[in-house]
Amino acid sequence: MRALAAPALVLLALVLSQGTASAEYPTLVYYVTDQVGVLTSSEEFDIQSVCVEVYEQTGAEIAVLVVNTTLPDGIDMFAVKTFEQNGLGQEGEDDGLLILVSVEENAWRIEVGYGLEGILPDSKVGDIVTANLVPYLAVSDYYSGLYYTTYAVGLEIVTNYSGTPHTSESQYPIPWIPLKTWQLAVVIGAIVVLGVLTKGRAFLLWMLFSRNWGGGGKNWGGGRSGGGGARGRW
Amino acid sequence: MALANKKLYTITALIVILAIALATVAWLVLTYNSLVRENEKVDSQWAQVQNQYQRKIDLIPTLVSTVGAYQQFEASTLTNITQLRTQWMNATTTEDQVNVTNQLDSQLATIIVTYENYPELQSITAVRDLIYELTGTENRISVERMRYNEYVQDFNAHIKSFPASFVAGWGDFEEREYYQSPNAPPPP
Numbered sequence: 001m002r003a004l005a006a007p008a009l010v011l012l013a014l015v016l017s018q019g020t021a022s023a024e025y026p027t028l029v030y031y032v033t034d035q036v037g038v039l040t041s042s043e044e045f046d047i048q049s050v051c052v053e054v055y056e057q058t059g060a061e062i063a064v065l066v067v068n069t070t071l072p073d074g075i076d077m078f079a080v081k082t083f084e085q086n087g088l089g090q091e092g093e094d095d096g097l098l099i100l101v102s103v104e105e106n107a108w109r110i111e112v113g114y115g116l117e118g119i120l121p122d123s124k125v126g127d128i129v130t131a132n133l134v135p136y137l138a139v140s141d142y143y144s145g146l147y148y149t150t151y152a153v154g155l156e157i158v159t160n161y162s163g164t165p166h167t168s169e170s171q172y173p174i175p176w177i178p179l180k181t182w183q184l185a186v187v188i189g190a191i192v193v194l195g196v197l198t199k200g201r202a203f204l205l206w207m208l209f210s211r212n213w214g215g216g217g218k219n220w221g222g223g224r225s226g227g228g229g230a231r232g233r234w
Numbered sequence: 235m236a237l238a239n240k241k242l243y244t245i246t247a248l249i250v251i252l253a254i255a256l257a258t259v260a261w262l263v264l265t266y267n268s269l270v271r272e273n274e275k276v277d278s279q280w281a282q283v284q285n286q287y288q289r290k291i292d293l294i295p296t297l298v299s300t301v302g303a304y305q306q307f308e309a310s311t312l313t314n315i316t317q318l319r320t321q322w323m324n325a326t327t328t329e330d331q332v333n334v335t336n337q338l339d340s341q342l343a344t345i346i347v348t349y350e351n352y353p354e355l356q357s358i359t360a361v362r363d364l365i366y367e368l369t370g371t372e373n374r375i376s377v378e379r380m381r382y383n384e385y386v387q388d389f390n391a392h393i394k395s396f397p398a399s400f401v402a403g404w405g406d407f408e409e410r411e412y413y414q415s416p417n418a419p420p421p422p
Contacts, residue, residue: 076373077380122370123363130362226282227377230366 025082029217032064036103038142039066046143047150054154058163060095060116061088061220062154064146069104075231078102079111089113089223095163096223099149101142108133109231110153117228119160120153126230128152137234265401272389276410279382280328283413286375287322287335290342293367294319297345300364306352307345315341332413335375342368379413386410 026033031051032044039047051062063086070078079100088096094115101108110125132152136145179187194202298316301307318341322334349355349365356362390409393402401407 076376080377080380122366125370126363126366127359225377227374228370229373230370231373 025078025085026065026067028063028065028082028086028088028220031062031218032146034064034066036066036068038103038140039146040143043143043147047147050147050150050154054157056167057158057165058095058161059090059093059166059221060097060157060161060163061090061218061223062097062099062150062157063088063220064099064150066101066103066142066146068102070100070102070107071105075100075102075105075107075109076227079109079229079231080225080227083111083113083225087220087222088225089115090164090221091223093163093221094223094225095157095161096220096225097153097157097229098225099146099153101137101146105233106137107231107233108137110149110229111225111227112229113223113225114228115223116157116161120156120229122228122230124156125153126232128156129230129232134232134234262401265398266405269389269392269398269402269405269407272385272392273407273410276382276385276389279378279385283375283378283382284331286371286378287331290335290338290368290371290375291319291322293364293371297364297368300360301345304355304358304361306355307348311341311344315345339372342372379415383412386412 026035031048032039034044047064051064054060054062065082067078073081079098082100083096083098088098094113096113097116097120098111099108100111108129110129112120112125129149132148133145136142136148177184191202294315298312302309302312315338318334318338322331322338325331325334346365346369349361392398393407393409
């Protein structure tokens with residue numbers, strides 16, 4: 001019976017994860033979501049720190065998403081729907097921005113929230129991307145392209161947009177886990193103790209819950225977009 | 235004693251009937267109001283689509299003057315676009331406006347194809363910016379139209395659903411029309 005327990009748990013975890021992953025468009029857990037694996041975690045961190053800076057200064061939310069394909073919707077509709085489902089930007093301010101790259105289609109799209117259309121007209125977004133994204137994507141340097149593009153739009157937002165500063169997030173040592181230092185220590189301690197006591201079997205449980213815990217990353221503000229921005233190929 | 239009991243039953247029955255009547259009236263009012271709201275949402279969303287149409291029309295003078303300087307773009311296309319703009323401004327009904335913008339779209343598509351076929355055009359900032367504005371506006375229109383159809387779908391489903399259909403019939407709510415793209419199959 002005990003021998004069956006572990007495989008049964010894995011099976012259960014798989015079934016549950018299938019169930020929760022039914023959303024049609026990607027759930028953006030934090031500022032950078034790389035479904036393809038073109039960025040290393042330290043590269044993701046670099047880009048995220050730009051997004052955090054913009055958010056803290058203005059409340060505007062920039063998200064970066066790398067996917068394999070946007071078919072069958074096509075990149076325009078896929079961007080609008082992903083933006084809508086996650087609600088980038090503050091509610092009522094609509095100051096979100098989505099940088100989307102589809103690797104297999106060699107396509108990019110910047111979806112600008114209603115509230116940022118004034119400071120980031122389509123032509124300006126197009127110019128930023130022509131200078132900062134396309135040349136790097138052409139040589140498969142996703143990191144440089146995404147970093148410079150995020151930086152350029154971020155600079156544009158911080159310079160020209162006066163939103164509502166949000167500095168509350170910085171009270172946590174790891175910004176995307178809403179736990180204070182001592183709470184974090186307790187959780188890590190508990191995980192270690194549990195792991196030792198169960199000779200590692202407790203980590204099977206992790207598979208069960210990791211999906212749900214992942215959803216507790218970034219609480220997007222509930223902003224909207226209406227197809228503004230630019231798109232293109234490389 | 236028997237009399238007092240009978241009185242109590244009557245009062246209880248009256249209260250129950252009154253409560254049911256009140257609940258029914260409240261439900262009627264709430265359903266009616268939500269239908270009114272949904273109907274208005276459809277209208278305001280169409281206004282949003284029209285805003286984006288207007289945005290496209292407003293782009294045309296810049297388009298003609300910028301693109302006109304380059305011989306790769308056909309002069310006849312530009313003439314057609316200018317004429318369609320005048321037609322749009324004289325259009326009085328929604329149907330006319332939709333017709334004109336659909337014709338305009340096919341002309342603008344020619345401009346974009348020309349732009350994509352000549353890489354030397356892509357290095358001219360003024361032309362490139364204009365194409366970004368143009369494709370951005372096109373995309374805004376399709377997004378607002380999609381949302382319009384979503385609202386129409388919600389409203390139509392609501393007035394056909396039981397028991398809200400009674401309120402819809404009594405309040406003279408009629409099914410709203412979907413936007414149908416000229417080159418796409420009609421929505422369900």
